[in-house]
Amino acid sequence: MTDSAAPLQIDTFLPYMRDVIRCEQSLRELNLMWRMIESAAKMNCPVEAKTILPTMTATREGFNRLEQDLVANLVSEKVATVLDEIGTKAQYVIDIVVRNLYERTADVGFLATDNELCAFVAGLHDNQEAVRQRLRAYRSKYTVYDEIILLDVAGNVLVQIDETTPLEGSVDPLLAQTLASATFVETFRASDLRPAKQHALIYSRRMLHPDTGVIVGVLCLCFNFEQEMAGIFQSHRDPAGRSNMMLLDGHNRVIASADTLWTPLAASVPVNQGAAPQLMMFAGREYLVRTFSAEGYQGYQGPLGWQGQVMIPVDVAFSGRGSNTLASLDPSVADGLLSHAQSFSPPLYEILTAAETIQRVVWNGQVMTSGQRGEQMKLKTILDQISETGARSNELFSNSIGDLYETVLASSLRDSEFASHLLVDLLDRNLYERSDDCRWWALTPELRVALAAPERDAEVVERITPILDYINRLYTVYTRIVVYDASGCIVASTHPEQDGETVLGSAIDPVTLAQVHALRSEQDYYVTPFAPTALYGGQSTYIYHAAIRDPEDDGVVVGGIGIVFDSAPEFSAMLRGGLGAKARMNALFVDRQGKVIASTDRQRPVGSRLEMDPSLLALPNGSSASRIVVHDGHYAIMGCSVSSGYREFKVSDGYREDVLAIVFESIGEVRDRLGAGHRIETILKSDLTERGGSEFATFFIDGTLFALPAEHVLEALSASRISSVSRADRKACIGLLALQSDAENKGSVWVFDLGYLLHGRASLIDKSSQVIIVRYGDQSIGLLVDSLHGVPEFNEAQIMSTPFAGQADGALVKRFIKANGGRLLIQSVDVRSLFAVLMNRKTLV
Numbered sequence: 001m002t003d004s005a006a007p008l009q010i011d012t013f014l015p016y017m018r019d020v021i022r023c024e025q026s027l028r029e030l031n032l033m034w035r036m037i038e039s040a041a042k043m044n045c046p047v048e049a050k051t052i053l054p055t056m057t058a059t060r061e062g063f064n065r066l067e068q069d070l071v072a073n074l075v076s077e078k079v080a081t082v083l084d085e086i087g088t089k090a091q092y093v094i095d096i097v098v099r100n101l102y103e104r105t106a107d108v109g110f111l112a113t114d115n116e117l118c119a120f121v122a123g124l125h126d127n128q129e130a131v132r133q134r135l136r137a138y139r140s141k142y143t144v145y146d147e148i149i150l151l152d153v154a155g156n157v158l159v160q161i162d163e164t165t166p167l168e169g170s171v172d173p174l175l176a177q178t179l180a181s182a183t184f185v186e187t188f189r190a191s192d193l194r195p196a197k198q199h200a201l202i203y204s205r206r207m208l209h210p211d212t213g214v215i216v217g218v219l220c221l222c223f224n225f226e227q228e229m230a231g232i233f234q235s236h237r238d239p240a241g242r243s244n245m246m247l248l249d250g251h252n253r254v255i256a257s258a259d260t261l262w263t264p265l266a267a268s269v270p271v272n273q274g275a276a277p278q279l280m281m282f283a284g285r286e287y288l289v290r291t292f293s294a295e296g297y298q299g300y301q302g303p304l305g306w307q308g309q310v311m312i313p314v315d316v317a318f319s320g321r322g323s324n325t326l327a328s329l330d331p332s333v334a335d336g337l338l339s340h341a342q343s344f345s346p347p348l349y350e351i352l353t354a355a356e357t358i359q360r361v362v363w364n365g366q367v368m369t370s371g372q373r374g375e376q377m378k379l380k381t382i383l384d385q386i387s388e389t390g391a392r393s394n395e396l397f398s399n400s401i402g403d404l405y406e407t408v409l410a411s412s413l414r415d416s417e418f419a420s421h422l423l424v425d426l427l428d429r430n431l432y433e434r435s436d437d438c439r440w441w442a443l444t445p446e447l448r449v450a451l452a453a454p455e456r457d458a459e460v461v462e463r464i465t466p467i468l469d470y471i472n473r474l475y476t477v478y479t480r481i482v483v484y485d486a487s488g489c490i491v492a493s494t495h496p497e498q499d500g501e502t503v504l505g506s507a508i509d510p511v512t513l514a515q516v517h518a519l520r521s522e523q524d525y526y527v528t529p530f531a532p533t534a535l536y537g538g539q540s541t542y543i544y545h546a547a548i549r550d551p552e553d554d555g556v557v558v559g560g561i562g563i564v565f566d567s568a569p570e571f572s573a574m575l576r577g578g579l580g581a582k583a584r585m586n587a588l589f590v591d592r593q594g595k596v597i598a599s600t601d602r603q604r605p606v607g608s609r610l611e612m613d614p615s616l617l618a619l620p621n622g623s624s625a626s627r628i629v630v631h632d633g634h635y636a637i638m639g640c641s642v643s644s645g646y647r648e649f650k651v652s653d654g655y656r657e658d659v660l661a662i663v664f665e666s667i668g669e670v671r672d673r674l675g676a677g678h679r680i681e682t683i684l685k686s687d688l689t690e691r692g693g694s695e696f697a698t699f700f701i702d703g704t705l706f707a708l709p710a711e712h713v714l715e716a717l718s719a720s721r722i723s724s725v726s727r728a729d730r731k732a733c734i735g736l737l738a739l740q741s742d743a744e745n746k747g748s749v750w751v752f753d754l755g756y757l758l759h760g761r762a763s764l765i766d767k768s769s770q771v772i773i774v775r776y777g778d779q780s781i782g783l784l785v786d787s788l789h790g791v792p793e794f795n796e797a798q799i800m801s802t803p804f805a806g807q808a809d810g811a812l813v814k815r816f817i818k819a820n821g822g823r824l825l826i827q828s829v830d831v832r833s834l835f836a837v838l839m840n841r842k843t844l845v
Contacts, residue, residue: 008277010075017318020074023400027067030396033389034060041382049382055365056386062358063393070400073350077404079277079288081411082317086243086310087275087290088415089236091580092422093247093308094294096232099426100144101186102300103433104203104223107142108184110474112205112219116445121150121158121217122209128159135161137443140523141436143647147222149193150207153179153215165196178204178218188255188303194222198265199255201225201303225256231647233258235425236418243312248291250305263311271309279314287311297577325409326402329628332703337628337635338405339766340668345408353767355397359788360716360770362386362393363697366791370695370710409628409637416585416639416663417626423578423587423661424643430574432649434477434544434565439525441471441481442546442561451485451559452550464492480535480564483548486557488513503535508562512545516560519547527655530567530597532607540597540606541567568606571598579663588662592617597659603632610662616640621658631664639663671764693796696817698789698826699772701755701763707817707828708783710791712774719769719784722751732756732838737771737782749773751782752838754829758812776835794819799828812837 014020038056041049049056111117120131135148139161147162155175157167170192178185187202194200201223209216229247237245237258244263247256252271257263263282270280271291279286291309294302326334338352365386441447450464468481472494480503483492488508496502508516515526528543535543542565550556575587575598589597594610594617604610616625622644629638643659645651696707722735736748751771755763763769763784771782798818802811815828 008072008076008079010072012279013075013079013314013318014071016314017075017078019403020071020078023074023396023403024067024071026396027063027070030389030393031060031063031067033385033392034063037382037385037389040385045382052365052368052382052386055361055368059358059361059365062361066355066358066397069350070397074400074404076277077345077407078318081407082288082312083275083277083290085411085414085418086288086312087292088418089238089243089245090290090308090310091292092236092418093232093245093310094292094302094306095297095308095577096422096425096429097229097247097306097308098294098300098302099297100228100429101201101223101302102297104144104221105184105186105300106474108203108205108219108221110471111138111221112207113470115210117150117219118207118210118216121152121207122211122214123216124210132159132161134443135159137522138440141439144224144228145221146224146227147194147220149220149222150217151175151220152217158217165194167193167195174202174204175218179206179215181206186303188225188249193220197226199225229256236421238312242316243310245310246308248307248309249303250307252307255306269309269311271307273307280311282311286314288314288317325413325628326406333628333630333635336671337409337667339671339764339768340635343668345404349767352401355401356768356770356787357718358393358397360718363788363791364715367697367710367713367715370697370713370791412637412665413626413628413639416637416665417624417641418639419578419582419585419587420626420639420641420661420663421624423575423589423663424641424659425646426574426578427571427589427659427661428643428646428649430477430570431542431565432646434542434563435525435527435649435653435655437475438544438546438561438563439522441563442548443522445551447483447548447561448551448558451483451491451548452552452556461491465494468492468494477566477570478563479566482508482535482562482564483559484508484513484562485559486517491559498534498537506534508560512543512562513560516545516547517557519557522546522549522554524654527657530591530657533564535562535564536567539568541565567598572600574598575600578661582665584666586664586666590660590662592658592660601664612640612662617660619660621645629664630670631666634669635667637665637667693793694799695791695793696826696828697772697791699770699785700787700789701758701785702761703786705789705824705826706754706758706785706813707826708772708774709828709831712776712831714773714775714780716770716772716788717782719765719771720767722765722771722782722784731762734784739773739780749780749782751784754783754785757834757837758829774831774834776831779835781835781838792819
C-alpha cells in the first residue's frame, strides 16, 4: 500500500466520499442514542441500572473511538487505493518507455558499424540509392523509427529515407557532440534534422572508416516518439477517462499526454514522487497525483530526468468504482479472506477489532441483565433500547466493514489484472525486437556472400564468426547465434562449445529447415515452438530463424540464421520487474494449454502445467480477467491477460503464439472455520408471544450456532488475553485467563477449547475469538469460541431434547432450540455435562 510520512487530512477528502459521509452521519446518530440510553438509565432507575452502567459507559466510550477510527480508516483506505492504482500506471509509463529506448541504444551502436553503410559514408562508393534501400529495409523491420539519416562530419546529409522532408544539412549541436563521443548520444528537443516536429527523439553515433578507423560521419536513428506514446496510452489509460496518463521531462513539463486537451504538451504540472496523500492544484482543479522516475533497465536510466505520471481529479477519484466482489464470493471464502485482514489491510483489521469489542460489550450487557424480573423490570425499556441500538450498531459496523472490504478486494483485483496486462505487454514488446533482429542480421552482406559461394573454404567461414561474436556481445539477450547452410548444417556459431562438444557440423531439425526454406521474403521469419533444444543446453526456449538469401537472387535461399533467445533469465527478469516489490505475488507465463513458459513460483517450473479454469485459457487476445481463487491452499487474488501482439508482431506478420500472463497475490492460508459475517440465516426472529421463556447466550463454533443457558454465563472476554500454559497432552486446556477486576469475579480461570471438546479439532484463535466465562456451582471456567452472537429468549415449545438427554454418557449437546420457525436449529451445550466431562478427565483445576 501507499506509504508516506505526510499526514492524511481527513476533512480534505471527506466531502468527495458520499458513502463515508453517510456512514459518519449514522455513527453520530448511534453515538447520540447511546448517550441518551445512558442518561435515561441514570435518571429513571439508577439503582436497578447500577450493574449495567459501567458496561454502557464502556460502550459509549468505545463508540466514540470507533466513530473517529472508522471514518479515518475508510478515508485513508480509499485514498491509498486510488494512489496505489494510479501509481502502478505511472510507474508502467516510465518503465516501458525506458525498456523500449534501451533497445534503441543497441540498434544505433550496431547499425553505425555496418560495413556497407560505413563504406558509403567514407566515400568508398557512391551508390546512394542502394544505401537508401538498405536503410529502408532496416526501417521495414524496426518499425519504431520514422527517419534514418547519414551525415558527413560537416553536417551534410548524405542519405535519408523520408523524402517528404528533404534535408541538405544540419547545424544541430548533437552532431559535434556525437563526433566527440565514443558511445551513442540521446537527444530530445527541437532539431533541424526533423523540422516538422516540435520535439524529436534522436539516437546518434559516429561512423568510422572501415579500413582506417577514422571518423567519417554520423548515423541518426529518429524514434517515432509520438506514435509509440499514443500506443502506450491507448493500451493502458483509464477507459472511463477519469484520470490522465503522461510523461514528464526533468523540469516537470509534459512531453507526452494521453489527453492533450486536458493536460497540454509543455505544461508544467505538480509532481508527487513521495506518494504523499495530499491534493495538488493544476489549472484550477485539485488532483491526486503519483509520479515515478525510471528505475533503469540493464544499467540504462533513460533520458535524463524523465518521469511517468498519472493525475486524477479528486471530485471523480472516489466515484464510479462500484463492485459486487463480495456478493459473488462463497461465504466461506469471504470469511476466510477476512480472517487475514491484518496482513492485507491493517485499517480493515483495526475496524474489525474495534467492532468486535463493541459487540462483546453489548453482548455482556445483555448477559448481565438476563433473567432479571420483579423490580428489575423497570429496566425493561432500557434493556430493549440497548438491544435495539446494539443491533443497529452491529448492522452499521457490518455494512461499513463490508464497504471497506469491498474497496480493498476490488482494488486488489484491478491491480492484479493490470499487472498481468503489463507482463504480456512487456513480453510482446521484447519478442518483437527478436523478430526484427533475426531478419536484419540475415541481410548481412558477408553472410550472404559466404553461404552463396559454391565452395566455402575455411577462410570465408572464419570471417563470419567475428561478425556473429560482435553481434552477440552487443545483444546479450541471446545465448547463441548460429548460421547454417541450405542443408541445415551449422557452419558458424557463437559459443560453439557445449558440454564438451561443439554445435558446429550439427544439423538444424528438418521441420525448422523446411519452414526457413518456405519463407517468401526478407520480411518473413520463423519461430520454433517453446520446447527443449540442444542449442539451449536442453532447456526450453524460442529460436528465431530467418532465411539468408543469395546476394544475386533474393528468391534463392542459401542458408539461415538462428538466434537463441536466453529465455530463462530474460523471462524471469520480465516477471520480477513487472511485479516490482510486491513480496506476496507470483507470476507465470503459460500457453493456451496452461504449460508453464516462465515462472517465479518454484513449485511450477518451466514445462509443468498450471491447473486453471478453462474459460481463462480461452480468453480472446488482448482480454484480461481477475478473480479470487484458492491456490496452493491459500486464498489468492488472480489476474490473467492474453497477449495481443505489438505493432505488426503477432498482429499482421503471420506469427501466432498466444501467451497468457498469470499473477497470483497470496492473501493467507485457507481456514476451514466459517465466521458469522455473512450468515443472514442466523439473524433471529422473535417467536415469543409473551415473556417468560428461557434466555440463552449464543455463539459460533466452526460456523455453527451454539447456545449456553444465560444463567450460567458471567461475561465474555477477548481471547487475546489468554496466557498459554503447558498442560502436557491435555489438548482441550489451552491456558489461563485473568477475570475482570470486580470483587465477585476476581482471579483467573482455566480456558478450554469448546470446539475441541465438541469435535476433536483444535480451534483457530484470531481477532474474532472470544472466551465465555461459565459458572456451575462454585467453579468457573473459560470456553474458547469463534465469535459471539446474541442473548435471545426462547419459549419451552422451541426447546427439544436429544436422545442423549438424562444420560451420563459424556454427550455435551442434549437439547436443540428451534428458531426462525424451525428453519434454524441451535445446539444447546449442557453445562452440567460439560463440567462433569472436565472433572472426569481431571482437567478442571
